[in-house]
Amino acid sequence: xxxxxxxxxxxxxxxxxxxxxxxxxxxxxxxxxxxxxxxxxxxxxxxxxxxxxxxxxxxxxxxxxxxxxxxxxxxxxxxxxxxxxxxxxxxxxxxxxxxxxxxxxxxxxxxxxxxxxxxxxxxxxxxxxxxxxxxxxxxxxxxxxxxxxxxxx
Amino acid sequence: xxxxxxxxxxxxxxxxxxxxxxxxxxxxxxxxxxxxxxxxxxxxxxxxxxxxxxxxxxxxxxxxxxxxxxxxxxxxxxxxxxxxxxxxxxxxxxxxxxxxxxxxxxxxxxxxxxxxxxxxxxxxxxxxxxxxxxxxxxxxxxxxxxxxxxxxxxxxxxxxxxxxxxxxxxxxxxxxxxxxxxxxxxxxxxxxxxxxxxxxxxxxxxxxxxxxxxxxxxxxxxxxxxxxxxxxxxxxxxxxxxxxxxxxxxxxxxxxxxxx
Ligand SMILES: Cc1cc2nc3c(=O)[nH]c(=O)nc-3n(C[C@H](O)[C@H](O)[C@H](O)COP(=O)(O)OP(=O)(O)OC[C@H]3O[C@@H](n4cnc5c(N)ncnc54)[C@H](O)[C@@H]3O)c2cc1C
Ligand code: FES
Ligand code: FES
Numbered sequence: 016x017x018x019x020x021x022x023x024x025x026x027x028x029x030x031x032x033x034x035x036x037x038x039x040x041x042x043x044x045x046x047x048x049x050x051x052x053x054x055x056x057x058x059x060x061x062x063x064x065x066x067x068x069x070x071x072x073x074x075x076x077x078x079x080x081x082x083x084x085x086x087x088x089x090x091x092x093x094x095x096x097x098x099x100x101x102x103x104x105x106x107x108x109x110x111x112x113x114x115x116x117x118x119x120x121x122x123x124x125x126x127x128x129x130x131x132x133x134x135x136x137x138x139x140x141x142x143x144x145x146x147x148x149x150x151x152x153x154x155x156x157x158x159x160x161x162x163x164x165x166x167x168x
Numbered sequence: 169x170x171x172x173x174x175x176x177x178x179x180x181x182x183x184x185x186x187x188x189x190x191x192x193x194x195x196x197x198x199x200x201x202x203x204x205x206x207x208x209x210x211x212x213x214x215x216x217x218x219x220x221x222x223x224x225x226x227x228x229x230x231x232x233x234x235x236x237x238x239x240x241x242x243x244x245x246x247x248x249x250x251x252x253x254x255x256x257x258x259x260x261x262x263x264x265x266x267x268x269x270x271x272x273x274x275x276x277x278x279x280x281x282x283x284x285x286x287x288x289x290x291x292x293x294x295x296x297x298x299x300x301x302x303x304x305x306x307x308x309x310x311x312x313x314x315x316x317x318x319x320x321x322x323x324x325x326x327x328x329x330x331x332x333x334x335x336x337x338x339x340x341x342x343x344x345x346x347x348x349x350x351x352x353x354x355x356x357x358x359x360x361x362x363x364x365x366x367x368x369x370x371x372x373x374x375x376x377x378x379x380x381x382x383x384x385x386x387x388x389x390x391x392x393x394x395x396x397x398x399x400x401x402x403x404x405x406x407x408x409x410x411x412x413x414x415x416x417x418x419x420x421x422x423x424x425x426x427x428x
Binding site for chain 1: 169170171172173174176199200203204206207216218220243263264265266267269270346
């Protein structure tokens with residue numbers, strides 16, 4: 016076992032992990048932050064996407080120890096003072112979710128995509144969300160939600 | 169995944185020392201290939217040595233070309249104004265945004281997946297791979313299915329891509345995995361016309377017939393009538409060998425058109 020320390024949603028945290036402990040396991044099992052989901056565990060679906068030092072990453076394909084010293088944001092870290100993040104609000108407004116399983120990862124990827132492409136067209140949104148799979152919505156309302164959030168909510 | 173001891177290397181030298189000190193260690197860059205491999209228990213290293221802090225990331229341009237550090241992510245290459253457009257498009261087309269935020273150039277070429285994109289770019293531009301031991305020409309690097317010229321304990325530090333007069337990459341992505349069904353990189357490189365094909369066989373390779381045709385006449389129509397024998401081409405649920413043989417020509421033509 017080794018000790019890992021990082022900042023998660025603005026708070027300094029640390030814990031005992033094995034070499035093989037995945038970042039998503041650390042978040043869900045050590046920190047009880049179960050908003051980050053595991054859909055496939057094979058790097059395909061994006062349900063586990065979090066931000067590490069500002070970039071979206073699949074937390075099922077990263078070791079907890081690789082995040083030593085990093086600044087991690089999960090879906091739980093988005094709402095401020097009881098107010099949803101504009102991307103979360105846009106998903107709600109546009110019915111961008113049905114079962115909601117993919118939604119945390121979708122929202123985290125979408126925030127990164129808008130940060131890097133402030134005026135994304137539909138093709139860019141679809142391309143940049145290739146790493147996130149949704150089995151319910153057919154993606155149309157997700158794309159609309161991202162467009163709304165990109166326009167400022 | 170079996171457990172292992174995790175280490176962080178502070179330099180390529182330190183990584184090599186930690187590898188030598190381990191029973192059966194493995195270096196890790198972005199982990200976008202290695203972690204899935206470990207999860208499937210296809211590998212069982214005693215020690216995993218991360219290169220993330222080894223100072224091997226960065227892009228340096230000079231008059232002759234561009235040198236890219238081994239742990240530079242696909243996203244960093246795709247977003248760099250110092251990288252020629254053809255190489256940027258290779259990086260931009262790898263996997264998805266999250267894979268590009270962690271996966272690295274060195275990891276991709278060390279792994280040498282038969283459908284990986286970067287090997288075609290290295291062969292197509294006549295790149296040189298610099299390791300902690302020596303310089304290796306791309307033409308000598310990719311030796312077979314997941315096989316490279318790297319020795320045990322050899323660590324890639326950077327790759328130098330010489331400037332090309334014209335270059336482009338055309339990829340037909342597998343719709344599910346986004347790896348190349350077939351990808352073709354064409355270039356009017358420093359040492360003449362180069363054509364490199366990935367996805368079609370056990371690893372990326374040059375296409376001498378296509379190179380000869382394009383050396384005589386740099387245009388897509390120069391490839392009309394050329395056929396690629398399907399004998400040794402990959403054949404799987406995604407596409408037959410005959411389908412891939414045809415794709416090689418189609419992608420080569422698209423690449424020449426894109427290069428202008
Ligand atoms: C969902 C998904 C989609 C993908 N799609 C594509 C695609 O379309 N095209 C494509 O080309 N690739 C694709 N990939 C693979 C991706 O590009 C990986 O990032 C890359 O193959 C490995 O890079 P890495 O830095 O993650 O290497 P790692 O996984 O860390 O390492 C891979 C191997 O290389 C060795 N290694 C790493 N760095 C070095 C070094 N500096 N010196 C010596 N050995 C080293 C490791 O020991 C290991 O054996 C995809 C991956 C995923 C998960
Ligand atoms: S759980 Fe990480 S990509 Fe599916
Ligand atoms: S809302 Fe159900 S998987 Fe996307």
